[in-house]
Amino acid sequence: MSRLSLNELNCCIRQFGERQKAFMRGENRALLRSMLFDVPRRSSIGWYCYYEKAPEFLRELVRQVSPEEIGRGMRQLCSRPYYLQLSILMCSYFGARQQLMLDQDLRPGQPFTEEKIEDALFVVDFWQRACRTYRSDGLLFPEPDKQAQPVLPREDIEFLNSQLTPKTVATHQRLRRLAATLELYVFILHGEQRDGLFAHGPYANGDGSQVVVFEFNDLQNEFLPWACTEARNPYPNLALVRRIRGVQMHFDMFGGIHWNVPDLAPHVEAEGLFTRSTGDRIAGVSMDEVAQIESCAAAAQNELFLKAAEWSPRYKAEYGIHLFANHLLPFFDLLPGGQDWGQRISAEFSQAAEGVLDRLLAQEGPPSIWNFMVTTDDDYFWPVVGGA
Amino acid sequence: MVKIGQGNVTSGTGCRGALRVVENVPDVLALMKEDLSGVVIFTREASATAVAPLFPKIRGIVCTLGGATSHLAIVAREFDLACIMGSQIDLDGELDGCVIQFNADGEIFLEDR
Numbered sequence: 001m002s003r004l005s006l007n008e009l010n011c012c013i014r015q016f017g018e019r020q021k022a023f024m025r026g027e028n029r030a031l032l033r034s035m036l037f038d039v040p041r042r043s044s045i046g047w048y049c050y051y052e053k054a055p056e057f058l059r060e061l062v063r064q065v066s067p068e069e070i071g072r073g074m075r076q077l078c079s080r081p082y083y084l085q086l087s088i089l090m091c092s093y094f095g096a097r098q099q100l101m102l103d104q105d106l107r108p109g110q111p112f113t114e115e116k117i118e119d120a121l122f123v124v125d126f127w128q129r130a131c132r133t134y135r136s137d138g139l140l141f142p143e144p145d146k147q148a149q150p151v152l153p154r155e156d157i158e159f160l161n162s163q164l165t166p167k168t169v170a171t172h173q174r175l176r177r178l179a180a181t182l183e184l185y186v187f188i189l190h191g192e193q194r195d196g197l198f199a200h201g202p203y204a205n206g207d208g209s210q211v212v213v214f215e216f217n218d219l220q221n222e223f224l225p226w227a228c229t230e231a232r233n234p235y236p237n238l239a240l241v242r243r244i245r246g247v248q249m250h251f252d253m254f255g256g257i258h259w260n261v262p263d264l265a266p267h268v269e270a271e272g273l274f275t276r277s278t279g280d281r282i283a284g285v286s287m288d289e290v291a292q293i294e295s296c297a298a299a300a301q302n303e304l305f306l307k308a309a310e311w312s313p314r315y316k317a318e319y320g321i322h323l324f325a326n327h328l329l330p331f332f333d334l335l336p337g338g339q340d341w342g343q344r345i346s347a348e349f350s351q352a353a354e355g356v357l358d359r360l361l362a363q364e365g366p367p368s369i370w371n372f373m374v375t376t377d378d379d380y381f382w383p384v385v386g387g388a
Numbered sequence: 389m390v391k392i393g394q395g396n397v398t399s400g401t402g403c404r405g406a407l408r409v410v411e412n413v414p415d416v417l418a419l420m421k422e423d424l425s426g427v428v429i430f431t432r433e434a435s436a437t438a439v440a441p442l443f444p445k446i447r448g449i450v451c452t453l454g455g456a457t458s459h460l461a462i463v464a465r466e467f468d469l470a471c472i473m474g475s476q477i478d479l480d481g482e483l484d485g486c487v488i489q490f491n492a493d494g495e496i497f498l499e500d501r
Contacts, residue, residue, distance in 0.1 A: 027457045034435035035412050180466030184440050187459060192437045194459070258457060262399075298444070305440050309413045 004121055010383040012124045012140075016090050017380035019141055019253050021373070024380075030373040036308045037191045040366030042320030044099065045357050049324055051096030052352040054089060055119040057345065058126055061331055067126045071133030073334050075151055077160075078237035078276040080217045081330040082198045083151065084255040086131055088327045093123045094381040099369040101382060108382045120384055142251040149200040149251035152213070156282065157203040160241045161211050163284055164270035171287055172265055175273065178294045179240055182216040185301040188308065189218065189227060191323055199257035202249055209269060212249065212257070214240040219297075223329060223342050224322050226307050231299035234292065235275045238285065243270040318357055325349045392488070393477035393496035395450065398461040400470030403428060403448035404489035404499070410439055430483055434458035434473065443467050450475050450488070450496065472496065 004012070024030050032039050061070075074081060097120070101112050131140045136150035165171075186196030196218040202210035219233040247267045248260040261267060273285040285293075311319070325345045332341035360367060373380065405428035410416055416439060419429075424445040431439060434454030443463060448470035451460055455473050464471035472490050477483070479498065487499040 026455075028434070028454055031453060032435060032458070033433050035416075035433060035438045036435070037437065039435070176466060176468070180443070180463060180468075183463050183466055184436060184443060187463065188437045188440055192435050192459065252457075256457065256462075302441055305437070308437070309417070 004125055006384060006386075009121055009124055012128060013094060013120075013381050013383060014379055015140070017094065020091055021380045023252055023254065024373055030370050032192070034192045036305075036311075036316070037319070038313070038316040039192055040370045041317035041360045042191060042323060043193075044096075044320070044360060044367040044369065045317060045353050046320035046324030047092040047096040047099070048356050049321055049349040049352045050089070050092035050328070051100075053345075053348045054093060054328055055116075055122050057328060057348070058089075058331070059122065061335070062126065064335055067129035068133045070331060070334060071130040071135075074130075074134045075136075075153055076276065076280060077152065077156060077213070077239050077274065077282050078215050078217050079151075080237070080333070081327075082215070082217065082255065083131075083134070083149065083200070083253075084195060084198065085327050085330060086127055086134070087253050087255075088324070089123060090127050092324060092327075093120070095369065098372070098381050099367055102368050102372060106382075108378050109385060111385045112382075115384060115386065117384060117386070141253055147248070147250050148202060149255075149257075150203060151200050152203070154203075157211055159282060160213070160239075160272070160274065161203075161205065161243065163274070164211075164241060164243050164272045166270050167268045172268060172271065174287065174290050175240055175271060176265075178273075178290050178297075179214060179216075181294045181297045181301070182219070182238065185233070185297040185304075186216060186218065188301050188304040189221060189224065190326075191308070191319055193323060194254055194256065195323075195327065198255040199251060200255075201251075202244070205243070209243050209245045210247075210249075212242050212244055214242070214257075216240075218326075221326070223326055226304065226319070229300040229303040231296050231303060233296050233300060234289070235285065237276055238293070239274045239276075241272050241274060242268050244268055314357075314361060317361060318353075321349045321353050321357075322346065389489075389497045389499050391495055392479045392498045393475050395452075395472040395475030395490070395494045395496060396455060397490070397492055397494045398456040398458075398471050398473050399465035400448065400468070402489065402491040403470035405447040405487070407450065407483055407486045407488050409484040410442075413438075416441060428470075428488060431460070434460045436460045436463040443469070448472075448490075450477075450490065452477065 132138050142149045198215040201212040204210055217237040220236040221227040244267050250258045275283055275285055277283050329342050405426050407430050408427050409430045420441050427446050428448040430450045432452045436459035449464050451473045452475050461473050490496045
């Protein structure tokens with residue numbers, strides 16, 4: 001792995017932290033609470049597992065495949081891992097590190113005696129090398145001036161665009177309802193975390209119209225302990241692809257999209273539903289199947305809700321171990337088969353969480369970083385101090 | 389009609405309905421058994437999952453937290469529900485069962501208790 005300088009490392013940490021701060025503040029994300037899930041504690045425990053274990057796992061990964069190859073391998077419809085997993089790597093590692101510094105009552109610029117400089121260098125180096133080959137623009141983030149999240153090769157966009165059918169009111173309503181139901185399914189599956197939803201583009205057509213892709217992935221998850229339901233989604237992933245005109249879009253660092261019009265419908269010219277099947281082939285999904293897909297997702301979502309409603313207060317936080325393991329695992333799905341990485345990642349994450357989870361649950365109120373994220377005027381993630 | 393609050397409309401142009409307060413999972417489970425076609429749910433959480441089973445059935449949402457990019461607002465928009473986030477409500481007494489309406493400007497009115 002090439003070696004960043006300390007200045008480069010801290011520049012990346014600052015850039016990422018600035019964007020995360022803007023995102024969290026814009027959404028009041030640090031105040032997000034749920035009656036179903038202990039969102040702050042499940043995230044904090046997940047971040048800690050990442051901090052302790054992700055660098056060593058990813059070092060094993062890059063002995064077989066470079067970050068650049070990983071990035072290139074992600075450039076396909078409904079890829080998993082996708083952009084979110086790269087952001088999760090950074091925000092988890094540095095979020096846990098920040099909590100440890102807050103626990104020690106440190107201030108920015110003070111040395112962190114437990115700093116794992118080699119791990120920090122590795123994580124940032126992996127992240128930026130994978131990002132730059134994954135994104136078509138070679139950037140690390142959707143930049144404020146470009147407002148784009150391009151990740152697909154041009155030939156895939158041209159194929160998708162050629163398969164779109166002109167929008168009708170009826171089909172648009174059905175697809176929109178399907179999208180809503182799938183969104184709700186993935187939100188519940190991932191315990192109120194925005195995993196499994198990815199909007200990317202816009203991909204310009206040259207005539208003023210743009211293609212935007214709304215992906216739903218992880219629809220047939222078998223790794224999360226609660227994922228199996230009687231009702232199962234018929235497809236592992238789906239992509240709703242739209243040709244749009246006259247809309248300004250903004251993409252965020254966690255896979256979301258926002259637009260500047262109150263209703264997207266009048267701006268949609270054509271749309272279609274697709275899946276990436278085994279063998280990595282893009283296949284269209286017929287409108288005849290939409291009702292069944294929606295029905296399965298709605299039924300599965302209700303089953304997941306009723307399961308989560310029965311979770312103990314402990315498990316409402318503990319599930320974060322598995323949630324974040326589910327972010328790391330897809331990188332290893334890019335490797336040739338053989339080893340059960342899922343079992344290993346689960347075991348190591350569970351081991352890392354021992355003791356920490358009990359401490360988090362014993363504290364009154366959420367971990368202090370959640371208040372820090374709401375109130376701080378400082379950088380979200382303080383720089384690494386000292387020699388590298 | 390009395391104005392009782394103000395918020396940010398994140399989808400739709402307003403709506404009118406009977407307010408049902410959702411504060412915990414038993415509230416959701418109870419509402420799942422009712423006809424919610426004329427119901428606007430009131431929640432103090434911006435999470436989508438907490439009220440997931442209710443989305444297909446309700447008319448609108450009033451939430452005291454969050455904004456257009458909150459999970460609740462995102463899903464409400466896709467379900468074509470009228471939704472108002474970040475609402476400040478000034479009303480003494482019980483909200484549950486009140487008939488309210490909110491407009492495209494985010495003004496929230498009490499019609500009847």
